[in-house]
Amino acid sequence: MSTLPVEQTLDCRGLSCPLPILKTKKTVNSMADGEVLMLLTTDPGSPGDVAAWAKKTGNKVLTSQAEAGVYTFYIKKTLLRGMV
Structure with missing residues (x-):
């Protein structure tokens, strides 16, 4: 397992598409620029x-x-960057 510093963990094990991506999008949108999310899936x-x-x-x-x-x-x- 990696030793990267992680600000949040999202456990989507047992969920099927599109739920892992939808939950990832929602979680990442709530995070600050540069923060790291650890996502776990089984899909x-x-x-x-x-x-x-x-x-x-x-x-x-x-x-x-x-x-x-x-x-x-x-x-x-x-x-x-550069998006309005």
Whole structure:
């Protein structure tokens, strides 16, 4: 398991798409720029969903791993610069 400093943890184990992404969006929106969220999911579609969401929103997936059917993502909130 990573030793990254984490401001919040979101446990979405047992939830199916689209709930992990919807809950991630809500949680990240409540965080300050630069804070890190640790997201736990069991949805096998999560790696692709999280990557697509991060690319679309400008947030950064610092690291991810899969172990024993649990996907763990460390997501850094990054405000989109230059957007009005």
